[in-house]
Amino acid sequence: MSLSQKHSNLTLVPWFNRNEWDYVYENAYSDHKEQQVKALDLLKVWKLRTPVLPAGVEGTLVILEAILTNDSLLTVEQLCHLYAIGIMRFLNLSAANSEKQGDFARTSMKNELPKWLIILRHDIAHGHQIPSLSSLRMGLEYGLQWLKEKYWEPQCNILRDYVAIEECATEDLAVFLSVYVQVKMESFKNKGISEKAVQNIILRSIIQMSDYGPVGVEILEEMIKQSLPLGQNKSGIGDCLKNVLVTDNALLFGKPESAKIDVEFKKLWSELLNILQEKKLLFVLIGKLYDITIDIEVSHTLKSVAALWIYEILLSLFALKYSKDNENVSISNYIELYSYDTYVQEALRFQEQVLKSFNSYSLYFIEMLLKYNENSDSFIVDTLSLIKHDNSDIKNVTDKIFTLDDLNLEETFEDTLGSIGNSPNINVSRCVRKIVGQQKWTKIEDTSIFANCPFGVLPHQIDLKHPFILM
Known part of the structure; x- marks a missing residue:
C-alpha cells in the first residue's frame, strides 16, 4: 500500500523533516559557493527519493545545477547552451507551466515574471543564435531570487512536520502523556509545583530527555502535540487516552461536589484539551469517557465524573460554536477552546449511540449534546420528557450488588x-x-x-x- 493511501490528507515530501528543509533553504541562498553545493547535493537526494518534486524545489535544483557548473571545464558556447537549457526548464517546470498549450506568456505575466525574461526565453527557443552568456547568467540569478520570493519564503511560514503515527509513536505519546498527568496531578494535590519538582518527575520517567536540558510543562505539551498527528490512527490514540487520561488518577480523580467538576481542576486540563481540539480528537476522548458510563464494573462515582466531563467538553464546544456566530449568546464557566473545529459527523453518531443505549448517567450531558447538534426545540423537549419519565424511578444509585x-x-x-x-x-x-x-x-x-x-x-x-x- 502506498504512503498516500495509508496517510490521507497528508502530502508525501522528500525531506526528512523541517530541519532538513531549512538546511537546504539556507544553503541554497548562501553567498558562499561551498554552501550552495551542499544544498545542491541534498536536492539531488530529494530527487532520488521523489522523482516528481514540488515545482519550487525542482526549479531550484535546475538553476543551482546550472550556476554551480565548473565553467573552467567548458567553452563559452557550451556554457551558454547549459544556461539556456536551465532557463527553459526553470520557466517550463516552475514559473510558467500550464495545462493549456499557448498560455506561456499569459501565465508568465500572471506570475509576475519580467517581460525581458519572457523575451530571453523566446530567443532561446526560436532564435537562430543563443543569447549572450551574461544575459543567460542574469536570467538564472533572477530565477533563483524569484523562487525565493514565490516558494521558499511562503513555505517557510507555513511548513510544519507531520509524522505518520505508528506503534512506536503511540508508545511515545503514552510516555509523554503519563509524565504530563503526573506533573499536573502533583501540582493539583500540592496547590502548585516547583520547576525543580517538574524536572525530577520528567527525568525520572524519561531518561533520554536529559539530553535536551531543562524541560518544562510547555515543552512537554509540545511533545504531546507532536505525537498526535492530525486525524491518524484514532484507535491507537483512543486506547492511549483511555489507559492514561481516563482514569481515577487523572480526569476521573476525586468526587465532584454539587454534580460539577471543580473549577481549578478544569483549568488544570485546559491546555491538554486544547491540544486534542487542535488535532480534532476531542470526540475520541468523549467516546472513551462514555465507555466508562456504560461499564457495569465501574463504580457509580467514576461513572458520574466521566459523565460530567462529557458535559464540560460539550459545553466548551457549544460555546466555541455559537459564541463565534452569535455575540448575544452568553455562556459562562466553560473551558475556552482556541481552535475552531466542529465535529458534525462525530457528534451526530455520538447522539445516536447515546439515545440507543441510554442510562441514568446520560442525563448529565444529553441536553447539551442535543443543543450542540442543533436539534429543534420541540425535539429536545420531547426527548428530555421521555428520558426523564423513563428514569423517574431511579432515586438512589449505589455500588452494592x-x-x-x-x-x-x-x-x-x-x-x-x-x-x-x-x-x-x-x-x-x-x-x-x-x-x-x-x-x-x-x-x-x-x-x-x-x-x-x-x-x-x-x-x-x-x-x-x-x-x-x-x-
Missing part, C-alpha cells in the same frame, strides 16, 4: 401465611407449621399440613383470586 442472601425469607413466609388466612376454605391453624430447610431433602411423613389444599393449588393461591381453579 444484591444477592439472595439479602432477602428476609422469614418475613416473606409470614406474609404468605397472612394472605392465606383471608381464604375461608383454608384452615390456617393447620398450616402454620414451619418447614425448616436442611442441607439434604427429607420426606415429609405428616401430610396434614396440606389439608384443604386440592391437588394443583398452592397455599397462596386463593379461589377468589383464581376463579379457574377448581376447589
Whole structure:
C-alpha cells in the first residue's frame, strides 16, 4: 500500500523533516559557493527519493545545477547552451507551466515574471543564435531570487512536520502523556509545583530527555502535540487516552461536589484539551469517557465524573460554536477552546449511540449534546420528557450488588401465611407449621399440613383470586 493511501490528507515530501528543509533553504541562498553545493547535493537526494518534486524545489535544483557548473571545464558556447537549457526548464517546470498549450506568456505575466525574461526565453527557443552568456547568467540569478520570493519564503511560514503515527509513536505519546498527568496531578494535590519538582518527575520517567536540558510543562505539551498527528490512527490514540487520561488518577480523580467538576481542576486540563481540539480528537476522548458510563464494573462515582466531563467538553464546544456566530449568546464557566473545529459527523453518531443505549448517567450531558447538534426545540423537549419519565424511578444509585442472601425469607413466609388466612376454605391453624430447610431433602411423613389444599393449588393461591381453579 502506498504512503498516500495509508496517510490521507497528508502530502508525501522528500525531506526528512523541517530541519532538513531549512538546511537546504539556507544553503541554497548562501553567498558562499561551498554552501550552495551542499544544498545542491541534498536536492539531488530529494530527487532520488521523489522523482516528481514540488515545482519550487525542482526549479531550484535546475538553476543551482546550472550556476554551480565548473565553467573552467567548458567553452563559452557550451556554457551558454547549459544556461539556456536551465532557463527553459526553470520557466517550463516552475514559473510558467500550464495545462493549456499557448498560455506561456499569459501565465508568465500572471506570475509576475519580467517581460525581458519572457523575451530571453523566446530567443532561446526560436532564435537562430543563443543569447549572450551574461544575459543567460542574469536570467538564472533572477530565477533563483524569484523562487525565493514565490516558494521558499511562503513555505517557510507555513511548513510544519507531520509524522505518520505508528506503534512506536503511540508508545511515545503514552510516555509523554503519563509524565504530563503526573506533573499536573502533583501540582493539583500540592496547590502548585516547583520547576525543580517538574524536572525530577520528567527525568525520572524519561531518561533520554536529559539530553535536551531543562524541560518544562510547555515543552512537554509540545511533545504531546507532536505525537498526535492530525486525524491518524484514532484507535491507537483512543486506547492511549483511555489507559492514561481516563482514569481515577487523572480526569476521573476525586468526587465532584454539587454534580460539577471543580473549577481549578478544569483549568488544570485546559491546555491538554486544547491540544486534542487542535488535532480534532476531542470526540475520541468523549467516546472513551462514555465507555466508562456504560461499564457495569465501574463504580457509580467514576461513572458520574466521566459523565460530567462529557458535559464540560460539550459545553466548551457549544460555546466555541455559537459564541463565534452569535455575540448575544452568553455562556459562562466553560473551558475556552482556541481552535475552531466542529465535529458534525462525530457528534451526530455520538447522539445516536447515546439515545440507543441510554442510562441514568446520560442525563448529565444529553441536553447539551442535543443543543450542540442543533436539534429543534420541540425535539429536545420531547426527548428530555421521555428520558426523564423513563428514569423517574431511579432515586438512589449505589455500588452494592444484591444477592439472595439479602432477602428476609422469614418475613416473606409470614406474609404468605397472612394472605392465606383471608381464604375461608383454608384452615390456617393447620398450616402454620414451619418447614425448616436442611442441607439434604427429607420426606415429609405428616401430610396434614396440606389439608384443604386440592391437588394443583398452592397455599397462596386463593379461589377468589383464581376463579379457574377448581376447589
